[in-house]
Amino acid sequence: MRWLWLGLWAWMVMSGVLAQTPASPPPQEEELFLEVTLNGEATGLILRFTRGPTPGLRSSVQNLRELALDPALFGVAGQQEFALDQIKGLGYTYDAARQSIALRVDDALRAPVALSGRSVRTPGTATVTPGAVFNYDAYSVLGRNRSTSLTNELRYFNASGVLTSTGIFNYSSQLRQFVRFDTAWVHADPDTLESWQVGDLISSSLSWTRSLRMGGVQWKRSFDLRPDLLTFPAAALSGSAVVPSAVSLYINGVRQVETAVPSGPFIINQVAGINGAGQATLVTRDPAGRAVSTTLPLYVDTRMLAAGLTDYSVELGVLRRRYTTASFDYARSPVASASLRRGLSDSLTLEVHGEGGSGLLNGGLGALWRLGQSGVVSASLAGSGGDDSRRGGQAALGYQYLSPRFSIDLQSLRASAGYSDLGTLEGAAGMRASDRVNLNLALLGGQGLGVSLINLRAPLVPPARVTALSYSATLGWGLYLSASAFRDARDPRARGVFFSLSGNFGDRISASVSRGRQNDVRSTTITLARPADYGGGLGWGLQTVNNNGSSLRQAQGVYLGNYGQVGALVQETGGRRTSSVDVAGALVLMDGGVHAARQVGAGFALVSTDGVGGVPVLQENQQIGKTSRAGYLLVPNLNPYLGNQVGIDPSNLPLEARISSTGRSVVPARLSGVLVRFPVETYAAASVILHDAAGKPLEAGLEVLHVESGARTVVGYDGMTFIDHLQPLNHLRLQLDGQPCLIEFGYTEVKGNPMPTIGPFRCMGGQ
Known part of the structure; x- marks a missing residue:
């Protein structure tokens, strides 16, 4: 009985204690810092995740941004955190022992990597140097029937736009006349x-x-x-890479793109190189060399x-x-x-x-x-x-x-x-009526066949119904053959047939032979020509024409230089010989002076080497000419609103010359010019030997101030130091044994030795 009461008493005591014991706290949120892999690829990131009180892991939206993922595709834009289990297309594996998490993200949740299907120059912000241009082309017929025609364009440009006017002046014994063609002001944004x-x-x-x-x-x-x-x-092709891969794009069998892509989806935009029907082949290769090929038909108009x-x-x-x-x-x-x-x-x-x-x-x-x-x-x-x-x-x-x-x-x-x-x-x-049918067929071996049917009807003009055939072939050895024939069904006399054989040979020589018959007129033409080099030089051309026994022979010579083009032409027909001269070029007003140049096109640059002449100027790494004695050369025909590479070749500069840069990307505006400076300075420097007052070389490591340039340098071994930007009279200041010291010396340029060794000079006490 005693044991029963003791048990009851113990039960009551324990019940009271338990009644006074507070309830267990709710489970707390646990922070986890995990190493992250994405679709099997290590990211190198350790990010913060949380666990509890609900099952599963939670992540911050910032984690998505760190992983280059778009929160909007996950549907969590504007939130702070989200549960990983609630995102469709997102899976994960949490490894507690390694403190890592492997994320698996479907392609639908990843923004594709954008690639360009064509290589183009990067557009830039155009700059304009105010100036004026006078383009001219003077053609003069010599001899008894002398006459001259001067075609011209006057252009003024600044940052606000371009004012241009064109016209022609005709001068002969029977006619003296100027005719204006177009005058306009153009502003482009x-x-x-x-x-x-x-x-x-x-x-x-x-x-x-x-x-x-x-x-x-x-x-x-x-x-x-x-x-x-x-x-x-333009066509856009998309794909997906399971692992980092190499992607190749072929258009009609010609490779257009070769690049590397990370794992995940990608898209190739602006696929060029095609007009009409074509075939695109996308090849993806992984690091192991395995290739996946996809072929798609395209049509571009x-x-x-x-x-x-x-x-x-x-x-x-x-x-x-x-x-x-x-x-x-x-x-x-x-x-x-x-x-x-x-x-x-x-x-x-x-x-x-x-x-x-x-x-x-x-x-x-x-x-x-x-x-x-x-x-x-x-x-x-x-x-x-x-x-x-x-x-x-x-x-x-x-x-x-x-x-x-x-x-x-x-x-x-x-x-x-x-x-x-x-x-x-x-x-x-x-x-009033127009019908056109054109059929073209590409044959094997570089051959082509074409058929055209044209029907025209207009007031005051005889109606026409023309059938035309054409054939072309590439014969090899640089030869090209073409043949054509036509006939008007409404006018039996309107018919003709033509044959032509042309080719290109070494040193840019071209030749062509053509023979034809039209409206009972037989003609034969033979041409042999070589154009002038773009960088400057001589060009020539020879031609003979025979029309129903009437012959014409002509010879032409052309010289293209920095300041324009000069050509001479001699013709002989019917026993009479005539000659003519053609001079074309431009005068450019920029940088406070007038500069002669070749004819200026849509955009140009005026290169200045600050008075140093004879410096080769490069356009897209091709020499176009050399600067004049005043140090200028105009580079014509640049692409407006695109980067054009313009530079100089410093290999011919003297040893004492110094330049800060040899090339620039120039972006001109349309019909405007840009001044491009490549300052060429004379290198005035020397190795100067410094001694103390007793005539011993200064200790290495002492700091030296060149007073005239403000530059600081240090003394090397044997008291030698290098001083740049030397003047006729120079002063050096330094501290020697805690006392100020001053060195004064003169400098004279030494021809053929841009960096001489001079001295020694003694350091004397002073301020």
């Missing part, structure tokens, strides 16, 4: 791809409309301000616009008359014209055009529709209104398919008798 032109211009047009010369204002989209931009729908791109042009002004014969002949009534192209998708491009003036309105709608891999259909419908004689319509329908082996181009246009546009107002009759 590479950021918006827009340009404004005020003055003479050419109106916008589409494949089913006409363009006209006008005087007025034009606002348009200028894709040429970004030469690296593909405006047509460069006439279309990529999805989302818009091309437009708007003009307002007056029509121009008698171009090239009258300088200022414009219509009085204002006219307007506008064109718009929009890529609605990569398979559909929409076109809209409208114009009007002098009681005439014209408008139309067109489209280009890609039929998958089967070609492109084009169609347009336009109408005109005004008085009864100007009311009408025009319709066009076409189809084009291009492939490496076969191509077909079909086009048909019909317009009613009353259909009119702005060209009709100036008496330029429009086409």
Whole structure:
């Protein structure tokens, strides 16, 4: 009984104690710092994860960014943390012993690595050095019937735009006349791809409309301000690599891309090198050499616009008359014209055009529709209104398919008798009917065969129905053969046949022989020529022509130099000999002087070597000439808005010359120039021997200050130190045994020895 009471008492005591014991705390969140692998590839990162209170691991969104993963693809953008088990397509294995985690991420959760399918120059920010250019081409016929024609272009440019004017001056005993061609101010903005032109211009047009010369204002989209931009729908190929791999892309059997990619998805954008039907082969090789090949058919039409791109042009002004014969002949009534192209998708491009003036309105709608891999259909419908004689319509329908082996181009246009546009107002009759069929076949061995059928009908012009055949072949040894024949079914006399054999030989010599017959006229032409080197030099050409027994012989010589091109031509026909001279070049006003140069194209650079002449100048690593005595050379024909490599060759500089750089990437604006300086300095330096007041070499390691240049150096062994930027009188300061010390010495340039050894000079006490 006693044992029963003792047990009851113990149970009550224990119950009271347990009742007073607090409850166990809830499980706490545990921090884990784990080494991370991603799809079997070590990342080299140790990241923070958490575990608890719920099952599974949690990760911060920042971890995704550290792993170059996009949180938006995981659906956790804007969050701080997320549970790994809640993400579809994400798996993991947690190794507690090794404190590591292996993540497995599906391709759908990884942003593909973007690669470019073509190599292009990188566009840059264009710079402009204000200046002016006068391009000229003077052609003079010598002898009794002497005459001269001077074609010219005057151009002024600065950061705001370009003002340009062109014309021709004719001088002879019967005629002295100057005719202005075009005068306009152009402003282009590479950021918006827009340009404004005020003055003479050419109106916008589409494949089913006409363009006209006008005087007025034009606002348009200028894709040429970004030469690296593909405006047509370019192919994009995608793939995935399980491990880091090498990727090769072949277009029609020609390799376009060879690069390495990390594991995961990738995409190759802007696949170029194809127009029409083609075949793309994507080959992925892993480090073990295993290859996976995928072949896809492609079809690209460069006439279309990529999805989302818009091309437009708007003009307002007056029509121009008698171009090239009258300088200022414009219509009085204002006219307007506008064109718009929009890529609605990569398979559909929409076109809209409208114009009007002098009681005439014209408008139309067109489209280009890609039929998958089967070609492109084009169609347009336009109408005109005004008085009864100007009311009408025009319709066009076409189809084009291009492939490496076969191509077909079909086009048909019909317009009613009353259909009119702005060209009709100036008496330029429009086409009433036009049909075109072009068939081309690529044969084996570099041969080609073509057939063309053309039917034309227009007011005031005899109708034509022409059938043409063409054949071409590459024969080897640099020889090329071509033959063609045509006949007009509506005019039996309009027929002809032609043969030509041409080739290129060593030292850039070309030769050609052609023979033909057209409208009962037989002709034979033999030509032998060699162009001048781009870097400068002589070129020549010989030619003989025989037409039904009447012969013409001519010989031409050309010299291309830094300051332009000079050519001479001698002709003999019918027992009479004539000769002519042609001089072409440019005068450039930049950097405070006038510089003679070759004719200047869309962009150029004026290279300056700061007065040092005879320095070779390189364009894309090819010598183009040498600087003049004043130290200048103009480099013409650079690509606007792209990086152009311009440099100098320092190998011919004297030993005492010093340059900071030998090359630069130059980005000119359109029709403008850039001043590029390569300062060439004289190297004034010497090894100077320094002694103390007792005549002993100074201790190595002492710091020396060159007072004139402010540069500091140290004393080497035997009291020798190197001093640069020497002046006729120089001062050196240093501390010797805690006391200031001053050295004064003179320097005179030593010809043929740019770095002489001079001294010794004693260090004397002083400030």
